[in-house]
Amino acid sequence: MSIIHLSIWDLGLCALLVCSLAWINWRQAPDLSSGILIGVARLTIQLSLIGMALKFLFAQTSLPWVLMVCLFMAAMAGREVGARQEHRFTEGWTFRIGLFAMTASSYSMILIVLLALIQPEPWYKPQYAIPLLGMILGNTLNGVSLCLDRLTAGARNQKDLIEGRLMLGEPAEEAIQDQRRQALHAGMTPAINGMATAGVVSLPGMMTGQILAGSPPETAVAYQIMIFLMIVAATGFGTWIANRLAIWRLFDERHRLRLDRLALK
Amino acid sequence: MPLLSLRDLAIGSLKPFSNHLYEGDCVALSGPSGCGKSLLLRAIADLDPHSGTCFLRGEACDQIPAPEWRRRVMLTPSECRWWLPTVGEHMPAGMPPSWYEKAGFNPDVAGWEASRLSSGERQRLGLIRTLSREPAVSLLDEPSANLDNRNRERIERMLTAYLAEPGRAICLVSHDQEQCLRLANRFWNIIDDKVRELSELTPTFQV
Numbered sequence: 001m002s003i004i005h006l007s008i009w010d011l012g013l014c015a016l017l018v019c020s021l022a023w024i025n026w027r028q029a030p031d032l033s034s035g036i037l038i039g040v041a042r043l044t045i046q047l048s049l050i051g052m053a054l055k056f057l058f059a060q061t062s063l064p065w066v067l068m069v070c071l072f073m074a075a076m077a078g079r080e081v082g083a084r085q086e087h088r089f090t091e092g093w094t095f096r097i098g099l100f101a102m103t104a105s106s107y108s109m110i111l112i113v114l115l116a117l118i119q120p121e122p123w124y125k126p127q128y129a130i131p132l133l134g135m136i137l138g139n140t141l142n143g144v145s146l147c148l149d150r151l152t153a154g155a156r157n158q159k160d161l162i163e164g165r166l167m168l169g170e171p172a173e174e175a176i177q178d179q180r181r182q183a184l185h186a187g188m189t190p191a192i193n194g195m196a197t198a199g200v201v202s203l204p205g206m207m208t209g210q211i212l213a214g215s216p217p218e219t220a221v222a223y224q225i226m227i228f229l230m231i232v233a234a235t236g237f238g239t240w241i242a243n244r245l246a247i248w249r250l251f252d253e254r255h256r257l258r259l260d261r262l263a264l265k
Numbered sequence: 266m267p268l269l270s271l272r273d274l275a276i277g278s279l280k281p282f283s284n285h286l287y288e289g290d291c292v293a294l295s296g297p298s299g300c301g302k303s304l305l306l307r308a309i310a311d312l313d314p315h316s317g318t319c320f321l322r323g324e325a326c327d328q329i330p331a332p333e334w335r336r337r338v339m340l341t342p343s344e345c346r347w348w349l350p351t352v353g354e355h356m357p358a359g360m361p362p363s364w365y366e367k368a369g370f371n372p373d374v375a376g377w378e379a380s381r382l383s384s385g386e387r388q389r390l391g392l393i394r395t396l397s398r399e400p401a402v403s404l405l406d407e408p409s410a411n412l413d414n415r416n417r418e419r420i421e422r423m424l425t426a427y428l429a430e431p432g433r434a435i436c437l438v439s440h441d442q443e444q445c446l447r448l449a450n451r452f453w454n455i456i457d458d459k460v461r462e463l464s465e466l467t468p469t470f471q472v
Contacts, residue, residue, distance in 0.1 A: 160342070160344065160346050161346045161348050163312060163342075164342065164345065164346035164347075164348070165348065166312065166332075166335060167310060167312070167335055167339060167340045167341070167342065168335070168336070168339070168394070168395075168398065169332045169333065169335045169336030169339070169398075170332060171331075171332045178348065252314070253331075254311055254327070254331040255331040255332055256311065256312055256313060256314065256331070257312075258314075
């Protein structure tokens with residue numbers, strides 16, 4: 001089966017549709033329209049750039065280049081974690097905690113996928129390493145940022161409850177256990193929902209892409225199952241690590257709830 | 266030996282303060298609204314970063330694990346929070362039901378839903394929750410602010426009985442001058458960020 005290429009006119013037609021959406025909303029919600037237009041521009045520019053970068057990378061198959069791209073992706077993910085928080089830690093701790101949690105879990109998952117499961121030749125073959133890391137990192141980012149957001153919001157909004165427990169002599173870990181559990185749930189729910197609806201409500205993007213590109217459905221399905229499980233594992237470990245580190249930061253060695261370590265908003 | 270010693274304790278805008286509480290002491294802490302009464306209690310319970318040190322029978326606060334310190338020097342806030350479904354689950358295991366009766370409750374209050382308590386019930390039950398854990402020092406932030414006269418008398422009897430046990434002391438914040446006179450034998454007053462001991466309850470004692 002040969003791949004049907006898309007021409008610039010096909011893409012232009014799609015863009016025209018979205019731009020007309022911006023036009024009909026212009027009067028009622030101008031900020032929505034400008035948001036749509038900026039989004040179209042960002043999508044086009046970012047993906048075109050990454051297309052060129054991937055073309056270059058795939059032609060090299062060099063380990064240093066692959067590593068550099070992986071580090072760049074993790075740094076961007078760390079920045080995004082902070083950008084989506086309502087109650088950020090001071091002194092860049094949201095970035096530090098998010099970056100550490102995401103890289104520790106995503107990188108170990110991608111190494112397992114590449115070295116033990118797919119085993120491409122060489123193991124860092126960019127056609128595999130970079131898109132797979134992108135998917136794992138993107139989902140882990142989602143889980144970690146939801147989890148941190150829920151935990152810090154819980155600590156701030158339920159300060160009296162947590163301190164009420166501290167006053168009775170409960171250690172910090174115990175005093176915040178309800179908020180901690182809620183944060184873990186918040187971080188894991190998208191990944192769990194994704195598994196539950198896969199194939200029933202939605203056909204996952206990676207599988208769709210592979211089928212469109214001519215892979216037999218059974219190969220696409222096997223890849224999709226693997227990547228789903230890896231996403232859930234990476235999200236779960238990343239969320240767990242971020243949760244632990246955030247709790248360590250929320251309390252000090254005297255088991256005091258330190259909301260002064262959250263930035264005022 | 267004093268039961269509780271404060272040495273150069275300072276928090277927020279409060280100036281360093283040193284004093285001792287002896288067994289059986291009940292000190293009433295007073296001062297205008299927002300002067301730092303609650304903050305001082307929080308510093309003694311080691312809930313906020315502060316400078317200076319507290320000692321319990323000569324043992325420094327930072328030599329004792331924080332949860333252990335707070336079990337011995339226990340703060341009861343003016344608004345007691347409840348996080349488990351029923352009242353009884355918040356009480357220490359094996360607490361005799363007679364504790365409920367002391368505050369005017371039937372013992373079946375243990376099965377009540379904590380989220381449906383009135384503010385006065387929360388306050389009385391919060392005091393049981395603290396006193397039944399038998400801390401050496403009890404820091405009480407307006408323990409009878411939401412109570413009618415009968416219940417106020419009940420909790421005052423509870424506090425008197427608590428103080429009568431050996432090795433106990435109370436630090437009390439109350440806006441009820443009569444109550445301070447009934448319960449306290451010593452008076453601390455905060456004015457202009459300074460904590461001072463008063464020889465007796467005088468008109469400068471602002472409640």
